[in-house]
Amino acid sequence: MATIHPFKAVRPTKDKASLVASRSYESYSKKEREARLKYNPYCFLHIINPGYKYHREVSGENRFKLVRNRYLEFREDHIFIQDETPSFYIYKQKTRKHTFCGILGGASAEDYKNNVIKKHEATIQSREELFMEYLKTVGFNTEPVLLTYPDNNLIDNIVNEVTSTDAEYEFTTTDRVTHYLWKLSDPEKISAVQEEFGNMGDVYIADGHHRSASSYLLAENLKKENPGHTGREAYNFFMSFFIPESNLKIYEFNRMIKGLNGLSKEDFLIKLDEWYRIENRGSELYLPSKKHHFTMYLDGEFYSLYLRKTIYDFTDSLSTLDTQLLYKTVLDPILGIKDLRNDDRIAYGCGKNNVVEMKSLIDKGKYTVGFGMLPVTMEEIKKIADEGLQMPPKSTYIDPKLRSGITIYEF
Incomplete structure (x- = not known):
């Protein structure tokens, strides 16, 4: 049975959501990155590229600490706020050709350990450990793992009901993608979603194998350091975007x-x-x-x-x-x-x-x-994961690609 956990997201105020949201750091050209850093003081790139403030490149532990500092500054300046109640978040992307919609919630590190969250790619231990140290230092995660599950009518009905109301965020980025976010905080609906995931069995990593592995290492690390560990702490979960299998787009x-x-x-x-x-x-x-x-x-x-x-x-x-x-x-x-x-x-x-x-x-x-x-098919991905096998690197390019900074998970 798969676990999905609500959380209190840290997220930008409504008027700044479009300014904060950014693509992954590597997806920008050098000129694009510099322009955004120069002309948009709210861009999330200022947090993940903290050396820009000092006009120098910063790496290693020093960079991790500065990322933490920039993040705290965004919180202190009330660019970010935190929700008061644990919630799921319905996130939708609408492109010219496709619409992607799923649920942002916490996936269980224990599910990863027990292979309820199934993998199809190998990870590199040094990268796992480096990202674990990064997460431990900064204290938050803003890049959800992309997890996919079998299409489910009950979950679809809840998502459709929530998305029929006005969105918390609605903005369009320069790549002509419109982004929407709704908060799902109703306790009955949260319980219904959790129950359905508990009944459906396994979920599969579509994108984010290293993030999943690093989050599991973090949970094990913090568990050892916490004599009062209960299993309910935020570090026992990692932010994930749960999306139905039929809603993924796989490229070669x-x-x-x-x-x-x-x-x-x-x-x-x-x-x-x-x-x-x-x-x-x-x-x-x-x-x-x-x-x-x-x-x-x-x-x-x-x-x-x-x-x-x-x-x-x-x-x-x-x-x-x-x-x-x-x-x-x-x-x-x-x-x-x-x-x-x-x-x-x-x-x-x-x-x-x-x-x-x-x-x-x-x-x-x-x-x-x-x-x-x-392209590889979803059925091929599942069969390889079920057999405990691993695809060659760069076997799949999967949409959607989520923006950083829209929801942040603290632990």
């Missing part, structure tokens, strides 16, 4: 490679022919049409690659995943790329921006060959 990542591992173009194609039926599609854009079918761009031309299934063994759900299949048949044996995380010959492009950008980068000589595929 393309793979782009520098060089051909010492092979000529002709030798590379001959080695590739062992695994795939290859057809030259010319210079016009070409996209894959089904699973185990790839598009390849090389030397100004597109190729279709159809797997020769008679020589490839499908042994489990991971082996049927296209990102794993490409690794096992091309990236490792032919191109010599064994470490998908750290080999600087491979780069990843989000399929959300399609293969046009991949073609452009290869035409400019930044990469030699690129591969495109269809």
Whole structure:
């Protein structure tokens, strides 16, 4: 049974919500980031980039402490307020093509430990520990883990009832996404939501494996330091965005490679022919049409690659995943790329921006060959998580991407 916990969010005052909300730090270009820091004193970037105040880069423990200080300043200046009663928060994003809607609440660290919250990606221990130290120092979290659950009519009905009223926040950002936030504080509705999650079984991490792992480490760490630990403390939970499976949008990542591992173009194609039926599609854009079918761009031309299934063994759900299949048949044996995380010959492009950008980068000589595929499905993600397996890195790009600073979880 899955646990969802209401919390007292710290959040911006209504008049400043649109000014505070920010994308993830890495998603901004340097010029964009500098402009926001210079012209918007309320932007959440001032908190997570505290060195800007002193015109210098700050790292490590000093940065963590300064993040804490900037956050406290926002609270002292009443840019942030805290709700008086524990609540869930209904958050909706409306883009030109999609609408995403889910519940912000606390997920249980014990559920993570007991695999009620299921994972499909490996995490790096050093990153887990670093982010745990960050959380412990700053005392808050503003980046929800994206958790997905089976569609549920009762929860949908409650969400629809709440969202039929006026929103606490409604604002549109420069990327033409409209954001809405409602507070769900009615005790009966909170209990009904909790009961439904308790009955539905497992939930799955869609995005945020390192955040989940770090939050679990934090809970274990603070538990040991607290002789009066009860299990009800805020650190036993981590802020998550619970969204129905059907409401996720999953995109693929393309793979782009520098060089051909010492092979000529002709030798590379001959080695590739062992695994795939290859057809030259010319210079016009070409996209894959089904699973185990790839598009390849090389030397100004597109190729279709159809797997020769008679020589490839499908042994489990991971082996049927296209990102794993490409690794096992091309990236490792032919191109010599064994470490998908750290080999600087491979780069990843989000399929959300399609293969046009991949073609452009290869035409400019930044990469030699690129591969495109269809997105992973939710069913594939669940099967891999259920079997305790792990996807290759950059297997999925999942929307929605939430803004930082709209709701903050203190512990």
